Amino acid sequence: QVQLQESGPGLVKPSETLSLTCNVSGGSISSADSYWSWIRQPPGKGLEWIGYIYNSGSTYFNPSLKSRVSISADTSKNHFSLKMSSVTAADTAVYYCARIGDFAYFHHWGLGTLVTVSS
Amino acid sequence: EIVLTQSPATLSLSPGERATLSCGASQSVGSNFLAWYQQKPGLAPRLLIYHASTRATGIPDRFSGSGSGTDFTLTISRLEPGDSAVYYCQQYGRSPLYSFGQGTHLQIK
Numbered sequence: 001q002v003q004l005q006e007s008g009p010g011l012v013k014p015s016e017t018l019s020l021t022c023n024v025s026g027g028s029i030s031s032a033d034s035y036w037s038w039i040r041q042p043p044g045k046g047l048e049w050i051g052y053i054y055n056s057g058s059t060y061f062n063p064s065l066k067s068r069v070s071i072s073a074d075t076s077k078n079h080f081s082l083k084m085s086s087v088t089a090a091d092t093a094v095y096y097c098a099r100i101g102d103f104a105y106f107h108h109w110g111l112g113t114l115v116t117v118s119s
Numbered sequence: 120e121i122v123l124t125q126s127p128a129t130l131s132l133s134p135g136e137r138a139t140l141s142c143g144a145s146q147s148v149g150s151n152f153l154a155w156y157q158q159k160p161g162l163a164p165r166l167l168i169y170h171a172s173t174r175a176t177g178i179p180d181r182f183s184g185s186g187s188g189t190d191f192t193l194t195i196s197r198l199e200p201g202d203s204a205v206y207y208c209q210q211y212g213r214s215p216l217y218s219f220g221q222g223t224h225l226q227i228k
Contacts (some may be wrong), residue, residue: 037217047164047207049217062215097165106210107155107165107175 003026004097004110012117018084022097022110023077030056030075035100038082039073040093041112048093052100053080058073087117121213123147123220125206131226138195140223142208147188152211155184155193155205158222164207168193195225203227 008020029036037052053071061069065084073080077098084091087112094112101107122145133137142153151171156164166175168184171191181196195202208220 007150012137023202046221047219049215049219060216062217064215104152105166105169105209106156106164106217107166109165112163 002099002108004099004108006095006110006113008095008113008115010114010116012087013119014088014117015086018082018091018117020082020089020095020113021079021113022081022095023079024099025078027099028075029073029078029080033103035103036071036073037098037100037106038044039096039098039106040091041096042093043089050082050084051079081115086114089117091115092117096111120215121148121210121218123208123210123218124141125208125220125223127223129219129226131228132198133228134200135216136197138197139194140193140195140211140225140226142189142193142220144189144210146213147196148191148210151187151211153184153191154211155182155207156207156209157202158207167206175180185216192219196228200227210221 002029003025005023012018038050056073066119068085070083096112097110098106099108123142126141153171155168158164172184183194185192191212205222
C-alpha cells in the first residue's frame with residue numbers, strides 16, 4: 001500500500017518561496033506511468049489541483065498557478081517536491097501530495113500539511 | 120474552463136435513509152472521467168467512486184455512482200453516522216486538467 005507524507009515549513013513570509021516535500025513509501029516514484037501530484041485546500045474551502053510530475057521528470061500544472069510553481073523528483077530518496085514562488089496570504093492552505101491512478105484519479109493521499117503565509 | 124457544481128450544498132438526513140448528491144458539469148466530462156471523494160474533518164479526502172460508477176478498493180456497496188456527460192450522482196444508501204462528511208466530485212480531462220466541485224456537506228442527524 002502506497003503511503004505519502006508531506007513535510008516542510010508551516011510558516012512562510014509573503015513574497016517568499018514555499019517549499020514542500022512528499023516522501024513516498026510502499027511504491028517507487030520512478031515506476032512507469034507513475035503520476036505524483038500536489039493539491040491544496042484553503043481553510044474551510046474546497047480542493048484545488050496544483051500540478052503533477054510523472055516518469056520522474058515530466059510535469060504539468062494548473063494554468064492558474066503555472067507561472068509560480070515547479071515540481072521536481074529525487075528518485076534516490078523516493079520523494080518529490082513542490083516549490084511555489086511569490087506567495088501571498090491567498091496561498092495559505094493545507095497542501096496534500098497524492099498518487100494519481102488510472103491517470104485520472106487521486107487514489108492515495110498524504111495526511112496534508114498546513115502552510116500559513118504571514119509576516 | 121470546466122466548472123463542477125454540486126447540489127445541494129448541505130444535506131441533513133437520518134440514519135437508515137438514502138442520500139442523493141448531484142454533480143453538474145458546465146461541459147461534458149469525456150469518457151465519464153468523474154470521481155467522488157469523502158472528506159471528514161481534519162483528514163485527507165478518500166476516493167470512493169471513479170469512472171463515474173466504479174467503487175474504489177474497500178468501499179462498501181452502500182456507495183454507488185451513476186451518470187454521464189454533464190450530470191452525475193452519488194447515492195449513499197442506509198446512511199450511518201460515520202457517513203457525515205463533505206463529498207466532492209472531481210473531473211479529469213477538461214481545463215484545468217483536474218478540478219473539483221465545491222462540495223456537499225452531509226450531516227447525519
